[in-house]
Amino acid sequence: MTPAIRTKSDQQALDEECYFDESIPLKVKQFYERFACITENCHGGKVGDSVKMIPWQWEVIKELYGWRRPDGSRRFNQLLLFCPKKQNKSGLISLLSIHHIMTEPAALVYVIASKVDQARVCFNFSANTLRYGKLKKYIKKGNNPKSFWIRDNVNEIRWTDPKGIRNTLKVMPSTPEGVSGPSASLVVADEVCEWNATHAQVIWDRLAGAGAARGGLFCIISTPQFDREHLGFHKWSYAKSIIDGEIIDTTVCPFIYGVPDEAECLCDEGHDEGWRCPVWWKKANPSMGITVPESFYDDKYQEVKNSPSAEAAFRTLYCGQWVGHTDQYISQTAWSNCKEDFTEEDFLSEDCFIGYDGARRHDLAAYVLLFRRDDKVYVLPRCYIPKDNAQKKQKTDRVPYLRWEKQGLITLTEGDVIDYQTIVDDILKDVKKFNILEFRYDPYGAEWIRQSLEFDHGIPCVEVKQSSTIMSAPTAEMERLIVKGKLRHPDHAVMNWCSGNVVARTDASDKVMLDKRRSTNRIDIMSALAIGLTGIMAEEASDLMMPELL
Template sequence: MTSWIFDDTPIDDPFGYGERAVQFLRLLKHPKSTLPNLAFDLSPWQERIVRAIYGPRHPDGRRIIRTVAMLLPRGNRKTSLGAALALLHTIGPESVPHGESMVAASDRSQARIAYAEAYSIIEAEARFYGKLRLTDSKNRIQNPKKGSFFEAISADARTAHGHTPVFALVDELHAWPKRDLWEAIKSGLVKVPNSLLMVISTAGRGQENLAFEFYDYARKVARGEVIDPTWLPVLFETPRDADWQDEAVWYAANPGLAYGYPDIAGLRQLAREAAEIPAERSAFQQLNLNMWLDGSADPFVDMMVYDEGSFPVDLDALEGQPCWLGVDLSSTTDLTCIVAAWRNGEDGFIVHPWFFCPEERLRERGERDKVSYPLWAEQDLITPTPGNVVDFRYVEDQIREICARFNVREIAFDPHLARNTLNTLLDEGLPAVEMRQGWITMAPAVKELERAIVGRRFIHGGHAVLRWNFENIVIEIDKAGNKSFHKGKSREKIDGAVATAMAVARCAAGDSGVSSYETFEGDIEEWSYV
């Protein structure tokens, strides 16, 4: 997807604006440059990108490219390039009267880095003294002659609206805590003609986040699945199944390596440490090779393997087939989930979830958890219930509907929060059972689920919320080697994965009423069957 950057094919430049942009950057200086007279070091691969952004034009001179999606590992001087382009729009030939250029980052310190980079470029060139107004306390560089200015802002700022940028550089999108500033920038860019959005970031984690949405669209454009000539994808990323220790892979992901940056000796040292320390390995893969990893640093299963089970689930075809339910009822902030499991052959499983969350402050909860609950609600992937906690009456009604439609053999609950619901369903003659979420019951359930996923015998329909729950799992292992699910962080949700393990375990046990906990290595003291 980046071959055009290196193949010397012609880049359209009918008005010479691409050449003009390159010449402006070459006139800049950088205090850390090793070139004569501290000349700004514009590597050939960077020059090709600049020409691809600013060269192609409509007949009236408007730029064709309006969005640049660049994925670059650390150390490839993306901040320097972005800061120089911000100056191109502030004091260079792309500046317009009273035009606003900005760099936006996840927090104040990150935004300050890009501003400081632009500031250092200006300081290195004596010609700029007296011609620009630098307000360091506000992270602002102003061109009084045109009234144009460049400012650094952050996603944690109290106010995000009121900006009308002609150029917006978004830095490290994968680290943004919420969408407010992103939406303000996007809406502001359309207010002015010929605006440009440039997003430069390293790879992130997980799929239910703003950065993955953005770069997934860029990948589709790069592959030709989406035709959007206004986008320029520049994606230096490493496939998950690549040999991360192969230096050829490093060079493919790091275009600057051929020009001496990042430091190859430093990468080799990081790789040696990564070979021995799993946490360091994940960091090396994500930050230095641009591998987009799972949400958890120590995932339950490889999510690429999990995704192989994304075949559609035909619920109509499953009517009449024996079915087992696992139910994980929430506390005040967690999700509630029902998962149904059916047999698929002798040793495979098909599952389908139903999720519930509190309706009150739905958007704020989504920002806290860094997912889009409102969108999931629109897509019927999750059911909001009135109030600030999940109303279990809605859950009970859903269970009744499932039992009326499918051949439900058991409904497994952890009795910790489910005593009233369990008793209500039992009084109605529904097959409710207790399944405590302790080591005795959950360790074999987790093992059964892991065997099914790794063995490619687990079909889940690609449900987005369920996938998010699975990628949040952190595994805890006891001294006997038994595994248990835990959250990576307090905000991360795994309720759907827990309910899935419960449903699969009861489905595996079948009609015998015997739990797969018989394989547990330890004392049996937590299982009860009602």
């Protein structure tokens, strides 16, 4: 049978004489639909009722088990499956694990969950599938040699086949000490993106290699989260690269369900971003209307309005996007409402402040030009990153620096370190266009630029130390301007990205400032904005004092 070619890797597999045999996954599907049952009322029925395999689950099973190598063995040794919450991933994991210990000789199956309580949930799902479904007749009673032994106290299920061979399913939390021992024939990493980052890498290194050596299968089945430094994000990126044809790997089966970051609205509402579109919710959540009603997503979206944490959670957990942070400081709804169609030509010769946030020499650097018009503040950003690093980070972090450069939104400086002279040259160009009142800067990494501007070109420079005492007021002012729609920006893609990454911290005195350490991605433009606002605020304070002096 000729399979559907989803990726360049599939074509490569065909060229290597791999083939497709649908009879094998059909047996898995038949097993699922014969023995799967409701263990919770998530399908609208009662406990014990049989369930059908959901179409998206069949697509995964068909690919995973249907592709064979020329010698008849399974083509894939890894499954990378990412999808939003509430798609019945647990049901799929449970039946795959039970099927594996019943059909694979001398099978050892690990299902690894994020925490102890989640491991118990996973175990109960599998155990209750046996207790309430058609397999309950095989639960150990007396000396029946063909039976399941459910060991509740250690989260373990053992299956003894008619030949007396014992196969084992172990469910455990994601701690390295819990998964040492013999190499497993199947490992299912449940919600790996929620695991402790260090533990995730250790477990992957320990089990993936050992399982591959045995011819085993390692499955990551997870919902995206917020940490782009996590193993989960790297595996998601790897899966995306295979799907996009950027990487050829015939051993990995990739599936990603989610709303693409660049998606445009597909419904009649004309939303400005794809993640707001109900049509995309349906595409990203293939179990919608089966495991959870469509109204659930409408209700969740209503919570998003001007609620930063709710927005980040909705986009990540229900749209499958790697967005921001659970403690996202700036509402993207409010930020979107601040966009306005304007260019630098609209502000020629006007007074402005520059706010500059320096970078480690290998990272993003930015400055902004801030113009005050009545009660509004208009911002124009300038962004820089070393060209060599942009190419690397586009692959590892999935941040489209090269596309932004083609769009004229960011400057790539030659080499692998920031070229400060390029930044100075651009500031001097802006000096000719606008009336620069002050260059305000974070002192970290800015001394060379300061000396050049102040001593060589006579531009007034003001150091803005990054302490909560100094930065609390401009940070709060930035939030106020955004919420009130008084901060106006030109819908600049790099700036939009930075705004979604912002996390703030509050000290013991309730002073707030942006927190680069907890922000999972770059926030440099927003930090430059907060620094520049110290100049705007000082000017406003001076204006208020002037009548008294007169």
